[in-house]
Amino acid sequence: MSKTKERTAAPPAHAVPLQAQAAGPVAPPRVSARRRRPGVIALSLALIAAGGAGVAVLLLQVGDRTDVVTVVRDVQVGQVLTEQDLGKASVALDPAVKAVRADKMESVVGKRAAVELKPGSLLSPSHVTKDSLVKAGEQLVPIGLKPEQVPATALVPGQRVQLVHVPAQGAADPGKESDKAGPQSIAGRVVKASKAAPGTGVVVVDVATTADDGPTVAAWVSADALRLVLDSPENN
Structure with missing residues (x-):
């Protein structure tokens, strides 16, 4: 081989191999910074402030407590x-x-x-009264009502009622003038109504009447010849 060919085939001294060129350092890609939107920032700050205010209000409500009077044992209607x-x-x-405040318990x-x-x-305050539920000149008569005789409207203390005499069929004389005028009734006032008795469903209602009418009402109850009728709210 001639010297001329040897010089031509020999690589130049300053040449860099392809492997070295490929293994060289690679510059990282440029990442553009995200633009901050002033409107989004303002909204975020407003939500944070509102949340903090809500928590503060909740804490104030929880901390705002009142001393009140409570009931610690059963108390019946009319009991002192x-x-x-x-x-x-x-x-x-x-x-x-x-509610009654604790400093007003007396x-x-x-x-x-x-x-x-x-x-x-x-x-x-509406749970108590200074008046006796059975007033002077009144009598308290217990009346047992069967399930079909109990009004759907709840009986509450103070409610005005009419105690209607309904004698058994054939017991009254149809020729009497009083029968033509309609059934006899006596005004009363509910003092207390019990819950329905288990098994029978009977409800006992304590009704206050005048002392003169008390014995008559008791006789009607004994003969199962009494029905209880609610007065309209205007009459209470």
């Missing part, structure tokens, strides 16, 4: 309240709920329960 019947509790009270001690009170309930 004592300090042993009542207790105190600190609760977050809704403005719509009317004002309800000695009054009568206008409704049946159960342990654990809050005492409302």
Whole structure:
């Protein structure tokens, strides 16, 4: 081989092999910074502020508690309240709920329960009365009502009723003038109504009547010749 061919085939001294060129450092790609939108930032700050305000209001509501009077044992309608019947509790009270404040407990001690009170309930001003449920000159007559005789409307203390005499068929003389005028009735006032007795469903209603009418009503009850009729709200 000639010297001329040897010089031609020999690579130049400054030449870089292809493997070296491929293994060289690679520049990282440029990442453009995300643009911040002022509107999104402002909205985020507003939501954070609103959330913080909501938490603050919730904490204030939880912390705003009121000392109120509670019932600690069963109290029947008409029973005089004592300090042993009542207790105190600190609760977050809704403005719509009317309850006797703890510092006013002495004002309800000695009054009568206008409704049946159960342990654990809050005492409302409407739950007590200074008046006796059976007033002077009245008598209390218990009346047992069968399930079909109990009104669908709940019987509550103070409700006005009519006690109607309904004698058994054939017991009354149709020739009497009083029968032509309609059945006899006596006005009364509900003092208390029991729950339906298990098995029989009978409800016992304590009704206050005048002392003159009490014996008559008791006789009607004994003869199973009495029905209870509710007066309209305008008459109560």
